[in-house]
Amino acid sequence: MAQTPSIPKGTRDFSPEIMVKRNYIFDTIKSVFKLYGYMPLETPAMENLSTLMGKYGEEGDKLLFKILNSGDFIGDVPESELLERNSLRLTNRIAEKGLRYDLTVPFARFVVQHQNELTFPFKRYQIQPVWRADRPQKGRYREFYQCDVDVVGSDSLLHEAELVQMVDEVYRRLNIRVRLLMNNRKILAGIAETIGYPDRLTDITVAIDKMDKIGLENVNAELREKGISAEAVEKLQPILNLEGGNAEKLEKLRHVLQASETGLKGIEELEKVFGYLDGVGVETEVRLDLTLARGLSYYTGAIFEVKALDVPIGSITGGGRYDDLTGIFGLKNMSGVGISFGADRIFDVMQQLDLFPKQDNTATTRLLFVNFGEQEERYCLPLLKKLRAAGINTEIYPEAAKMKKQMGYADKKGIPFVAIVGENEMQRATVSLKDMASGEQTELRPEELIEKLR
Amino acid sequence: MAQTPSIPKGTRDFSPEIMVKRNYIFDTIKSVFKLYGYMPLETPAMENLSTLMGKYGEEGDKLLFKILNSGDFIGDVPESELLERNSLRLTNRIAEKGLRYDLTVPFARFVVQHQNELTFPFKRYQIQPVWRADRPQKGRYREFYQCDVDVVGSDSLLHEAELVQMVDEVYRRLNIRVRLLMNNRKILAGIAETIGYPDRLTDITVAIDKMDKIGLENVNAELREKGISAEAVEKLQPILNLEGGNAEKLEKLRHVLQASETGLKGIEELEKVFGYLDGVGVETEVRLDLTLARGLSYYTGAIFEVKALDVPIGSITGGGRYDDLTGIFGLKNMSGVGISFGADRIFDVMQQLDLFPKQDNTATTRLLFVNFGEQEERYCLPLLKKLRAAGINTEIYPEAAKMKKQMGYADKKGIPFVAIVGENEMQRATVSLKDMASGEQTELRPEELIEKLR
Numbered sequence: 001m002a003q004t005p006s007i008p009k010g011t012r013d014f015s016p017e018i019m020v021k022r023n024y025i026f027d028t029i030k031s032v033f034k035l036y037g038y039m040p041l042e043t044p045a046m047e048n049l050s051t052l053m054g055k056y057g058e059e060g061d062k063l064l065f066k067i068l069n070s071g072d073f074i075g076d077v078p079e080s081e082l083l084e085r086n087s088l089r090l091t092n093r094i095a096e097k098g099l100r101y102d103l104t105v106p107f108a109r110f111v112v113q114h115q116n117e118l119t120f121p122f123k124r125y126q127i128q129p130v131w132r133a134d135r136p137q138k139g140r141y142r143e144f145y146q147c148d149v150d151v152v153g154s155d156s157l158l159h160e161a162e163l164v165q166m167v168d169e170v171y172r173r174l175n176i177r178v179r180l181l182m183n184n185r186k187i188l189a190g191i192a193e194t195i196g197y198p199d200r201l202t203d204i205t206v207a208i209d210k211m212d213k214i215g216l217e218n219v220n221a222e223l224r225e226k227g228i229s230a231e232a233v234e235k236l237q238p239i240l241n242l243e244g245g246n247a248e249k250l251e252k253l254r255h256v257l258q259a260s261e262t263g264l265k266g267i268e269e270l271e272k273v274f275g276y277l278d279g280v281g282v283e284t285e286v287r288l289d290l291t292l293a294r295g296l297s298y299y300t301g302a303i304f305e306v307k308a309l310d311v312p313i314g315s316i317t318g319g320g321r322y323d324d325l326t327g328i329f330g331l332k333n334m335s336g337v338g339i340s341f342g343a344d345r346i347f348d349v350m351q352q353l354d355l356f357p358k359q360d361n362t363a364t365t366r367l368l369f370v371n372f373g374e375q376e377e378r379y380c381l382p383l384l385k386k387l388r389a390a391g392i393n394t395e396i397y398p399e400a401a402k403m404k405k406q407m408g409y410a411d412k413k414g415i416p417f418v419a420i421v422g423e424n425e426m427q428r429a430t431v432s433l434k435d436m437a438s439g440e441q442t443e444l445r446p447e448e449l450i451e452k453l454r
Numbered sequence: 455m456a457q458t459p460s461i462p463k464g465t466r467d468f469s470p471e472i473m474v475k476r477n478y479i480f481d482t483i484k485s486v487f488k489l490y491g492y493m494p495l496e497t498p499a500m501e502n503l504s505t506l507m508g509k510y511g512e513e514g515d516k517l518l519f520k521i522l523n524s525g526d527f528i529g530d531v532p533e534s535e536l537l538e539r540n541s542l543r544l545t546n547r548i549a550e551k552g553l554r555y556d557l558t559v560p561f562a563r564f565v566v567q568h569q570n571e572l573t574f575p576f577k578r579y580q581i582q583p584v585w586r587a588d589r590p591q592k593g594r595y596r597e598f599y600q601c602d603v604d605v606v607g608s609d610s611l612l613h614e615a616e617l618v619q620m621v622d623e624v625y626r627r628l629n630i631r632v633r634l635l636m637n638n639r640k641i642l643a644g645i646a647e648t649i650g651y652p653d654r655l656t657d658i659t660v661a662i663d664k665m666d667k668i669g670l671e672n673v674n675a676e677l678r679e680k681g682i683s684a685e686a687v688e689k690l691q692p693i694l695n696l697e698g699g700n701a702e703k704l705e706k707l708r709h710v711l712q713a714s715e716t717g718l719k720g721i722e723e724l725e726k727v728f729g730y731l732d733g734v735g736v737e738t739e740v741r742l743d744l745t746l747a748r749g750l751s752y753y754t755g756a757i758f759e760v761k762a763l764d765v766p767i768g769s770i771t772g773g774g775r776y777d778d779l780t781g782i783f784g785l786k787n788m789s790g791v792g793i794s795f796g797a798d799r800i801f802d803v804m805q806q807l808d809l810f811p812k813q814d815n816t817a818t819t820r821l822l823f824v825n826f827g828e829q830e831e832r833y834c835l836p837l838l839k840k841l842r843a844a845g846i847n848t849e850i851y852p853e854a855a856k857m858k859k860q861m862g863y864a865d866k867k868g869i870p871f872v873a874i875v876g877e878n879e880m881q882r883a884t885v886s887l888k889d890m891a892s893g894e895q896t897e898l899r900p901e902e903l904i905e906k907l908r
Contacts (some may be wrong), residue, residue, distance in 0.1 A: 005567050
């Protein structure tokens with residue numbers, strides 16, 4: 001085995017330096033989730049293919065990683081099928097399980113499977129990797145973490161407001177300036193109705209969703225290409241150009257959509273959510289954006305998207321309300337709403353803006369004891385024990401190597417303090433503490449050392 | 455889709471109640487790892503099969519979950535091979551990746567792959583699921599978490615002592631009474647030498663490893679069956695029957711193994727580790743057990759095993775020193791030592807002994823606001839915000855449902871306090887706080903409420 005080993009393309013090792021930063025993000029997000037009463041859930045990496053297939057469209061089915069059945073998987077396959085060499089059909093024969101593609105379908109599966117044991121509204125968060133056999137490219141991986149928070153079993157709009165508050169709190173804690181865009185699928189449906197194409201909702205939303213990227217002119221062109229009449233496109237213009245604050249926009253919209261019951265319902269929902277948010281106060285700008293459509297077809301009410309203000313990286317959080325997610329598994333009338341935080345993008349934003357805390361005292365070693373030999377080891381070990389008992393992450397270099405090597409270890413590992421204990425210190429029952437940043441060295445009694453580092 | 459959905463056999467959903475307990479275990483273990491300077495590492499779930507195959511024996515190869523290549527995986531397979539229906543050979547054709555079987559091989563792969571970027575000694579912990587296509591049975595799963603901590607790139611015995619201290623600290627914090635058994639592979643080699651069978655080390659250790667289960671008589675019988683002479687088995691008896699404290703045992707052993715250089719080296723290593731531990735003091739009983747052998751062939755020095763004293767469940771932690779783990783990937787002379795905590799068994803022990811904390815304030819909701827309607831919602835929402843700002847996990851029931859339903863929600867979710875805010879409370883700017891355990895109800899000002907729940 002002469003070759004250097006490697007990992008499958010599109011996958012990553014997360015080294016300790018990266019893990020500390022990723023954990024900082026996940027821990028921050030989790031602590032906010034818990035503040036709002038959301039509880040952790042984990043589902044298996046492998047699901048039955050019958051659970052996963054057909055949930056992500058034809059393209060999605062192809063992107064599922066399938067797991068080969070154990071044992072003699074090929075024995076029962078008829079000869080004709082073997083020689084047909086149809087990979088897709090053969091897959092059904094030799095693979096029963098697949099790796100989860102997202103956290104949404106496993107969550108729906110879990111809720112349906114355990115509906116009689118759960119307390120509704122069921123509030124859960126789930127932070128686990130998902131796998132997609134996508135072509136790997138910059139920023140797109142075959143294994144990546146999703147970080148979802150959802151509540152199902154309630155259609156209360158308090159949850160929409162709650163999710164916005166959570167977004168506000170997460171990004172305040174992470175120190176990322178963001179804007180939250182909101183819209184409502186019912187308003188989009190109302191617009192489609194109003195311009196005379198109630199059954200073309202998808203085409204219309206797909207087109208106006210591109211406003212940001214391709215601009216108004218091209219959106220109009222695409223709509224006409226898709227067979228929306230010039231008159232209808234014309235009718236759409238005041239809506240797409242709507243200006244002003246949220247209240248003002250909603251007021252104008254109410255006028256435009258007056259004939260659409262669905263549209264008015266959407267307006268009412270948004271007004272209620274904005275009302276809650278005004279009452280409680282959030283720092284983040286929450287902006288009604290009528291061009292926000294979000295692709296996923298299962299959204300039925302509010303939709304959310306969060307953009308970082310200081311890095312052009314697209315959406316870093318998104319989600320919405322869905323009235324029938326569990327319907328795919330036979331459980332009707334289970335409305336839910338949720339959002340997903342994009343951990344990789346949040347990581348990139350924080351890296352680019354240098355927002356990670358310089359020293360995370362709970363995550364990394366605070367103090368390294370230099371090792372001068374057996375006698376000093378025996379003197380130092382009880383001291384290390386005391387420091388650890390005080391919650392201070394502490395190491396001793398494992399052998400009496402050259403000073404330079406030991407200091408190099410502290411330096412490379414980013415350890416901010418080094419304790420030097422030689423004969424003098426042992427005699428005086430002290431420790432010489434070196435601050436690696438300033439180079440300053442002070443002689444301290446053990447209690448003083450603990451006090452200083454705590 | 456009328457059937458209730460399910461998950462693959464041998465896998466599990468972890469519901470919020472279970473997750474909170476599992477996280478309690480993992481968080482406790484992690485915080486101890488960090489105290490000793492170990493840092494987190496994560497590797498991908500999928501590894502190249504070339505990395506995994508041949509590392510776990512022939513049986514292990516079969517137990518690997520293999521991932522079907524994407525796209526047209528069957529197109530290139532020669533017809534003759536298809537018709538041969540040899541599942542094992544066909545696997546090599548149609549699957550390049552597999553799910554990791556343990557954390558040890560991926561760790562070795564990582565160290566070799568990144569050897570030029572790492573700082574040695576490299577101290578890492580890794581808590582991730584692994585997958586094995588084993589026949590599922592009680593307590594044996596096809597997906598389960600491993601929780602490994604290792605240091606590589608140093609042969610210092612300080613690390614052996616450090617790992618024992620960590621075991622001591624973890625189980626002290628989890629409140630599980632344990633005994634730690636230690637032995638040394640070099641002593642076992644010395645014993646094999648001394649009784650005249652230096653090349654039968656594996657057979658001898660496999661037999662005496664069963665002492666606990668089958669007793670001395672059966673161990674002797676097995677040794678004779680394997681062709682060890684009656685004389686040699688006789689010679690082994692004083693060693694297997696060695697009594698007394700660790701120092702006493704080592705002293706007697708030094709006499710028995712005086713002709714074996716390797717054996718004496720093993721004794722010296724253990725003495726040094728016990729010396730460190732005596733100096734620093736650990737609560738856990740650390741017992742030299744010469745019948746402890748542990749199966750894994752890569753161990754070369756110290757071996758550890760931890761047993762719970764109050765539940766007969768086998769080993770809950772184990773590990774040892776290995777001098778050549780990275781050798782399988784071409785990197786020589788990289789000694790390491792590590793242990794693995796068995797999360798599922800630790801969970802079972804804590805469950806059986808009822809050791810989980812009754813109320814984990816950081817993990818679950820502390821307070822539920824009853825919802826009486828819109829006006830009350832608006833009054834309560836800013837209060838909820840204040841409580842959360844004080845770090846108190848707080849929810850409001852999402853709609854003005856019947857009181858009984860709302861109290862039922864608090865009860866089922868194990869929420870210890872309920873806040874009741876009606877007209878009277880709003881007028882007096884107070885909150886009525888109900889203690890769900892005692893039923894006691896008190897009217898408090900917001901500051902008092904925060905003070906009480908913090």
